[in-house]
Amino acid sequence: MENKLRSEAEQQAHEHSCKLLLNCYIRELALEKENDIRINPNKLTYAVAFPASGVTVTGQLSYYSAMGEHEYLSMESGGEAVHYRDLVRWITSELIGDGEQGASSDQHGMLKSTVQMKSSLELENVHPLSENTNRVEVACARDFAQKVDNSVGNLTLYIGQAASLDIHDYRTSEQSLLYGHPFHPFPKNSKGFSEQDVRKYSPELRTSFQLCYIAVRQDVYVQEWVDDEAVMDLQELLRSHVQPILKEKSEMYGLLPVHPWQYAYLSRLTEIQHYFQDEKLILLGTAGPPVYPTSSVRTVYVPEWNCNIKLSLNMQITNMIRTNSAEQMRRTLDASRYVRQHDCFGAEPNTHIAYETGVATCAFDDEELTSLFTIAYRPIEFDPANTYVLSSLVETPLPGMRSRLMTMLGGGRINAERWLDRYLAYSLLPIVRAAGEKGIHFEAHLQNTLVTLKDGMPVDFIVRDLEGVSVDEELIREQDRGASDLLFYPRENAWARTSYYFIVNHLGSLIHALARDVNVPEEHYWKQVREVLEGELERTGNAYVQHLLTTDAFLAKQNLVSCLRGISQTPVYVPVNNPMKRIGSEVRGSRGIQG
Template sequence: MVFIKEGALQSHHEKQAAIYSCKVLLNCYLRECCEDQRKLLKVNRQDHTFSLHFQASHETIIGKFTFYSPNGEHEYAYFFLQNGQALTLTFLASLIVQEYLQHNKAITHDHVQNFIARVENSYQNMAVFLKHATSSLINDYLSSEQSLLYGHPFHPYPKNTVGFTSQEVATYCPELRTSFPLCYLAVRYDIFQETWVTESAAHEFLQKFEYDIRQQLKFDDDNYRILPMHPWQYAYVQTLEAVQKFERQQKIRFLGSSGPVCYPTSSVRTVYIPQFKCNLKLSLSIQITNMLRINSQEQMTRTLDAAHYLLAHDCFVEEHYTKVLYETGVCTCRFEEEALTALFTMAYRPMVLDEKSTYVVASLVEAPIQGKPCRLYDWLKGQNVEQWFRQYITISLLPIVRLADKKGIHFEAHLQNTLITLRDGKPHIFWIRDLEGVSIEQEKVATHRQAQGPLFYEKEQAWSRTKYYFMVNHLGSFIHALARDFQLSEAHFWQIVREMLLEEWEQTQNELVAHLLTTSVFYAKKNLYSCLIGKSEIPEYVAVKNALYKGNELYEIDDSFHASK
């Protein structure tokens, strides 16, 4: 089996990117594969050293934890091969792949080559981002969107952008603090399609993207509507024969770039336009992490159905400090082929928040320099961290479980889909965005007829959204960052969550709260396996211990074992 060769590390940035990429691969592998085979990982409780044996290759990794995380987000002082040789990223990836190949015959040579290439791409991008991250400071909403240098802590290639050239990475990736004007397409009325949640949203979009852009482009043909596009996608679709045919028929006309400057956000394909105070979720036929980022009809239907449902059911109306950032409309070209339509589809999201004091939560809990504290740590040093954390839970988790209990509404509220507005350094407003992931409990809907459609799930399926996206992904990493940097155990913060949920249950007898407190495990995505076998759209899950459940504290190696600075 041939694997991509890894050259000698030339710079500090490349070394840091390689170390982090190895850490993520190790943590993914330990979470997904070693819980059922605990004999493979041996940990010395006295000095926190460990050995990890790979049966297929008969190799063993030796290392030392600086922070052992019950959530699986471990930190390492070092790791190397048992023979004393350095552990390279490519070799670690090959060890992991060989373990999977031994047990899963469905993994093909192409699967392996694609996986290794994406691991390498992610590493190379990360090294570039670290090299050019001259300032990792976050001072407003926009800088927080463009400061997520490492990405998902449980993804084997969190910064993969296969499809972008190195120049396109430099032009379009948010980590490099990039900006650019959008490109615009004139779409003839008979194939222009738009759907809006409210008439005011439609008028707002017209004002910004029809009247203003038409004037700048000096385009006054009333037989057409204006459709914004990502510059990369704009160039890409012009290479397609079907699109060229529509252009010859003058159903669409390519108008070029113009308009206000936009800034790519942490998702790469979604942009922020300060002049218009909005996000546009644009289609981009590039694999960001493990999926092509195009807006399918199913995704957009889910998004607008969710917006309608949430507005009709007064979502968070009783919670003054918890809010939703709604997608209010979708525009596209209406072609016979749905796959072609998806290449042009965009969603509009007004950003009605205080840009100067609102931040993407994922960026706050990321440490811009490995081995140093997260960005949030510097803001909390002079405060009572437990009190701050209680306030955070008060405006995030508690409203989420109340809404789920009363109205059966659940979100994909992971770290990158949530924002926090601070006032005087304290949590003030918690925001949830990206409604494509909303799910509704069928049992909470008034009639069976109303519970039809892609939004509605059986209770257990809907609950799984909150359990994975908020409890495991969001709160797990949030608590890990606080515990590591304040030299406390993760159990310390989970106990605060437990106490607050117990109090909530005593007052409301909330069924979901009772479940969160009494289920022994949650389930996390097997991102490593899904990426290797190419099943990102239909992931598998692995059980992770629920830190709220009494008894699971025993799995923490040592309560006195905290991060060292």
């Protein structure tokens, strides 16, 4: 039985990864390779040709997605089922540009922008697409394939051991994001964790552990808090553990919490051994209450202290090294102060922000070394018994099942419409108002947002991770000029963050889950979003709302291309059609015919 279950988990992980790879490829390269990609929404058939490899992938869709999050019934080539490693090889061959795979660079030029986002905001050319080719180096291709393998292996483990576990509160929702980003080629990659580490530290396996701690002498220790009330006194909280070790020297040190994996890594670093010898750093070992890794892996939830702690992990989660740089922490604290001072959602009683309130680290001359120690505190100010991470709600426990959200709602189109209507009032509208009235923009993607439910219905919406806040430099007041320049962006760049993270990433996947589960086109719920925005535009004249209704397309990250080219820190973007514009055109067209 165990072998059979493992085989089923492997198959499900494999099929899900094939879906990710093909959906990424179709979304990111549909314009550049329009002659090679064919999808028939009416017949639910598709064909994707890979000329460099001389193959075509065909099959049936179980659901066609207007935003590209297609669900597949079958995927084959030459009469045989496609393996995810086949897709990796064929995709790489299309993009590699030269070398062994045989695709010529002049056939695969970088996608040029064909979209002009015309509106009263003149949001044009906001995406950093270059004139360079899509050329991929062989070493990058090899690294890409290894990360996909790692992600599939982890996903197999998660499906096999945790897919049957339910979610019933904040903690379990944080630890239930089994599949991750629906438009990333390897969302569950954790390169750097051994198999044992994966089992010990993966939130998907409902793990918990104690943190480790390092005592940092005050001449090396640095901490900053948004105000005095926010200060967490770890010395007091851990006194019974620290006092016997530091004794009369206790007051000479500050404490840094550290992830156990990072603690082992730091203790071996040659660059800091002299700090240990001089007792500027003292390893205190494991202590304190149990913590629970959250969906980001390196951030942990500490119920006993009623907070989250954003730790540093010097390893790859998806495709990024998860340490906390000085610039990221400066942005985080400055954003917390700025958003608080401007009472961002003060007029929105059901919309809230989970603030980062403090940062602690070591004062090393080497900034990269410092980032290995840096942590941030985020208090819990919501009801953890009834609050959930959105990304976990829209996922299905297993491929082919209903989303957890629709299971909570008991299914049905009417229930979904009622839920979405309430949700948009607490999320979308406050976000566009904050952008239009105060110039404040959030990276409010699914994993960065929470919802508190009562009887299954939204009662509160919460945005977190303020490192992603950006402020429209045209709307800052003179007295705010002294705030961090890191927050201020040209209007079109700030808005591009909001439109991608909340509209494409967040609403795109939420609407996909609702529509798929009740078997209606996604346009059914995008029409509902459009109607909400039309009401807001009539009341306020908000230029951002006008843009959402009228732009031809939004910009979405090319995660697959960026990962293959090794430019994840500065990803390129691709236009994704705006379903609300099309719905509006159809409505106007039908009115014209009636007239």
